[in-house]
Amino acid sequence: MHSTGVTHRSVEQYAAHIRGLIEPTLPCGSETVHVGAARGRVTATAIDSPVDLPLFRNSQMDGFAVVASDLVTLPVTLPIRGEVAARSGTPPPLATGTAVRIMTGAVVPEGADAVVPVEDTTTTADSVTIARGRASGEYVRDRGSDLRAGDRLLPAGLRLASRHLAALAAAGIDEVEVRRRVRVVVISTGAELIQPGAAPRMGEVFDSNGTALEAAVTACGAEVTYAIVSASDDPYQLRGAMLMGAANADLILTSGGISMGAYEVVREFLQTIGGDVGHIAMQPGGPQASGVFNGVPVISFPGNPVSTQISFEVFVAPILRAAAALPPAHRETRTLIADLRSVPGKRQFLRGRAMPDGRVEVVGGPSSHLVAGLAASDLLIDIAEDITELKAGDPVETIDL
Numbered sequence: 001m002h003s004t005g006v007t008h009r010s011v012e013q014y015a016a017h018i019r020g021l022i023e024p025t026l027p028c029g030s031e032t033v034h035v036g037a038a039r040g041r042v043t044a045t046a047i048d049s050p051v052d053l054p055l056f057r058n059s060q061m062d063g064f065a066v067v068a069s070d071l072v073t074l075p076v077t078l079p080i081r082g083e084v085a086a087r088s089g090t091p092p093p094l095a096t097g098t099a100v101r102i103m104t105g106a107v108v109p110e111g112a113d114a115v116v117p118v119e120d121t122t123t124t125a126d127s128v129t130i131a132r133g134r135a136s137g138e139y140v141r142d143r144g145s146d147l148r149a150g151d152r153l154l155p156a157g158l159r160l161a162s163r164h165l166a167a168l169a170a171a172g173i174d175e176v177e178v179r180r181r182v183r184v185v186v187i188s189t190g191a192e193l194i195q196p197g198a199a200p201r202m203g204e205v206f207d208s209n210g211t212a213l214e215a216a217v218t219a220c221g222a223e224v225t226y227a228i229v230s231a232s233d234d235p236y237q238l239r240g241a242m243l244m245g246a247a248n249a250d251l252i253l254t255s256g257g258i259s260m261g262a263y264e265v266v267r268e269f270l271q272t273i274g275g276d277v278g279h280i281a282m283q284p285g286g287p288q289a290s291g292v293f294n295g296v297p298v299i300s301f302p303g304n305p306v307s308t309q310i311s312f313e314v315f316v317a318p319i320l321r322a323a324a325a326l327p328p329a330h331r332e333t334r335t336l337i338a339d340l341r342s343v344p345g346k347r348q349f350l351r352g353r354a355m356p357d358g359r360v361e362v363v364g365g366p367s368s369h370l371v372a373g374l375a376a377s378d379l380l381i382d383i384a385e386d387i388t389e390l391k392a393g394d395p396v397e398t399i400d401l
Contacts, residue, residue, distance in 0.1 A: 010385070011314060011347050014280045014288060018315045021290055021297040026323050027180045027250055034175055035168050038160050040221060041178035042325045047154045049171045052144035057108045059084075060139040064099040064121060064128050065112035068136040075131040080123070084109060099128050108140050115139035147171070159221070159325040182222040182323050185245035186213045189230045189238060189256040189266055190303060208371060209255035209301075209308045216309065217253070220317050221324020225249055233263040242269065246294035253316065256303030258289040266300050281385055282347045285311040305371045310349050310380065313401070330400040334360040338392050342383045351377035352398060360398055377401065 009017075030044035059065065065084065070076060083101040084091045094100055094111040102108065102115060114134040122129040147153065153171060154164055160176070168176060188210040196206045207229050214224045225248045230241045238257075245252040257266030258277060267277050267289060275291025275298070284307040289300040301311040318328055337359045342348045351373050352360045360381060364373015380399045383390070390396065 008279050008281050011280060011282050015315055015318075017276070018290060018299060019319060021292065021299070022251060022316070022319050025250055025295070025297055026182060026319075029180045030177050031180050032175050032177050035165050035173065038165060038168075038176050038178060039162060040324075041160050041176075041181070042221075043154055043156050043158045043160065044177045044179050046152060046156045047168070047173070047176065049147045049149055049151050049153045050173070051171055052149050053147040053170060054141050054143055054145065057143050058141050059102045059104055059106050059108055059115045060141050061115050061117045062104050063102060063115050063117040063119075063139070064130070065094060065102045065108055065115050066099045066130070066134070067094065067096050067112060068114040068134055068138070070097055071114075071116075071130060071133040074133060075129055077127050077129045079127050099130075101128075113137060113140065157325055179323075182251060182320055183225045183249045184217045184222050184251045184253060184320075185225055185249040186210055186217065186227045187230055187238075187241050187245060187252065187254040188228070189233075189254060191233045191263070193229055193256075195229065208305050209303070212305065212309050213253055213255065213312060216312050216317065217320065220320035221326050222251075222320045233257075233265050235265045235268060238265045238269055242293055242298070245298075246296040249296055251316075252293070252296055252298045253312070254298065254300040255308045256301075258300050258302060259287050270298065270300065281345060282314070282349065283343055284349065285314070286346070288315075306351075306374050309374060313380070313399070314349065332398050332400070333395050334358055334398050336390055336392050336394050336396055337361040340383075340390050342387055342389070344388045345385055347385045348381070348383035349399075350381040350383065352379050352381040353377055354379055354398070360396065 033041060070078065078097065078099040081098045081100050084106040085103050086105045088106060091107055091109040094109040100109055113136045116130050116134055120132055153167060158164065188207045192203055192205050193207040194200060194204045210227050210229060214227050217224050226244065228241045230238050254266050257264050270277055270289050270291040273291050273293055275289060277289040279286050280288050284304065285302060287302045288311065291298045299316055301308040321328060335358060337355060340362055351363045353363050354360055362381065363377045364370045379401055382397045382399055
């Protein structure tokens with residue numbers, strides 16, 4: 001798709017175009033990482049347990065290991081024949097008519113088939129009195145009662161959370177094969193840009209798009225390999241940034257430089273490589289551009305901060321989230337707290353804030369530079385192109401941010 005003029009496509013049409021650019025180039029390889037560094041990664045293959053879990057028969061409680069049949073006539077007093085602590089090796093067998101003090105997680109001696117919790121006993125220096133009977137197997141964890149060696153521990157395609165890492169570690173697995181993450185290079189363009197923390201001169205603005213896109217990419221399970229501020233309108237400098245990006249990424253995201261004015265270096269660059277530059281029937285984020293450079297998709301957003309962030313959420317985030325086995329952004333129907341008007345012929349993504357009673361209020365105005373309004377919002381209100389007016393109490397679809 002190539003256009004050097006202005007086209008007006010729907011959000012759905014352009015989203016399909018972006019999917020067609022990005023999805024065929026997503027990485028399909030895998031890498032092995034240490035379990036401690038695997039949180040948030042996605043399993044490349046199914047994982048079976050190499051061991052039984054528990055590894056051995058052990059005590060569920062601090063107390064006394066006994067033979068259950070010794071507790072028929074109650075109360076009963078049994079001599080204490082030693083102590084079994086956790087990691088004390090294999091204890092000697094337990095004889096009928098005796099008890100052994102045992103700690104939680106310790107190996108249950110051969111011959112013992114129940115554990116009496118310490119709080120249910122009365123002890124002296126060398127004996128224990130038990131007033132309540134226990135069934136065979138009570139408070140004893142049998143070997144393999146959780147999982148047998150060879151049983152499926154985790155499936156392929158699972159996004160790893162702390163509970164999954166704990167299961168791997170419990171099975172003695174210290175490394176896991178995971179899908180390679182999508183590598184993304186973020187390029188902010190504009191001669192007026194300076195880094196946050198610098199002292200601005202008249203006409204200069206802080207680069208917020210780079211920060212926003214880095215955070216958004218990471219939240220979607222991808223990896224930012226480079227973040228570049230191309231603080232120039234020089235096409236040669238931009239091309240250098242693109243060359244670096246294509247050598248180190250599966251996807252390049254840029255902001256700024258795609259409108260119809262002068263010094264639109266990204267637009268000019270994409271046109272030289274046969275890219276797509278046009279206008280989408282949405283607000284904010286009408287100007288959009290894309291292309292492929294050295295085999296790497298380039299997705300270019302408008303420079304206004306709100307436009308950049310909403311464009312990412314609408315067009316790129318769903319693809320990256322799916323690649324990282326993350327669920328799509330939560331959508332919900334809510335009711336408006338007040339009347340609103342919408343621009344005809346454009347799909348509006350208004351910033352909103354959810355109310356506890358299922359209603360939603362609009363936050364800030366529609367302009368694409370109002371970063372404070374976006375920061376105060378927790379969702380987008382999705383208004384279709386053919387809707388120009390809504391009343392308080394009308395239902396609207398919202399997308400969680």
